Amino acid sequence: MSTVIEYKIALHRLEQQGLVSNYFNGGAFGFAKGVEINVLGWIAGEDPTIHAKLRPHIRQFPPPQEQNMARAASAAWLNELPGPAWIMPLSHWAFELDFGSKNWLPALIKSIGLDPELLASRSDASPLEFQPPDQPHLLRFVQTLLENLTSSDFMLAFPSHPALCTIHHHKQLWWTSSDKSLIERISGHAV
Numbered sequence: 001m002s003t004v005i006e007y008k009i010a011l012h013r014l015e016q017q018g019l020v021s022n023y024f025n026g027g028a029f030g031f032a033k034g035v036e037i038n039v040l041g042w043i044a045g046e047d048p049t050i051h052a053k054l055r056p057h058i059r060q061f062p063p064p065q066e067q068n069m070a071r072a073a074s075a076a077w078l079n080e081l082p083g084p085a086w087i088m089p090l091s092h093w094a095f096e097l098d099f100g101s102k103n104w105l106p107a108l109i110k111s112i113g114l115d116p117e118l119l120a121s122r123s124d125a126s127p128l129e130f131q132p133p134d135q136p137h138l139l140r141f142v143q144t145l146l147e148n149l150t151s152s153d154f155m156l157a158f159p160s161h162p163a164l165c166t167i168h169h170h171k172q173l174w175w176t177s178s179d180k181s182l183i184e185r186i187s188g189h190a191v
Contacts, residue, residue: 002112002134007124013159027088027125027155030166037176038183042069042190044171059190063177068191069173070143074135076189080182083160085138086127093119099153108144112137146171
């Protein structure tokens with residue numbers, strides 16, 4: 001069953017990995033300036049807003065795109081990033097559950113065994129933690145985010161590994177890591 005990790009604890013663990021918070025109390029994490037970043041983008045369809053310098057690093061998924069990307073992300077987690085996986089909004093839960101995604105996100109949170117009211121008043125991005133036995137829940141969560149996000153983005157983080165995956169509202173997953181071989185191994189899970 002998924003659990004909520006207190007933001008203060010999550011912030012400390014991610015900072016210990018050399019990650020930095022790009023939004024106060026939010027889930028928008030990145031790598032510190034000066035760190036060489038390796039990028040991999042998984043996309044559902046052509047997107048003219050993707051910068052030209054990123055185009056060599058993208059892979060377009062076949063239909064059903066959201067399901068295939070969620071399966072690939074789940075497989076990458078289990079095979080390349082052992083340990084817990086965290087999902088959090090780039091902003092904070094109070095915004096997402098009141099404005100950003102209030103029509104469908106509470107039901108998704110309930111589907112993984114959590115009460116959305118535990119998150120509704122949080123003005124932070126306390127991560128939802130998934131352990132390997134929770135893989136079906138993580139798969140459903142990522143797929144539902146890809147299917148439903150319209151303006152907000154979420155982060156998939158791995159507190160034991162130098163890797164992040166932005167779940168973008170354009171039906172995209174953007175992987176970043178300071179470890180080039182890790183990105184190459186994650187790339188191998190693309191359909």
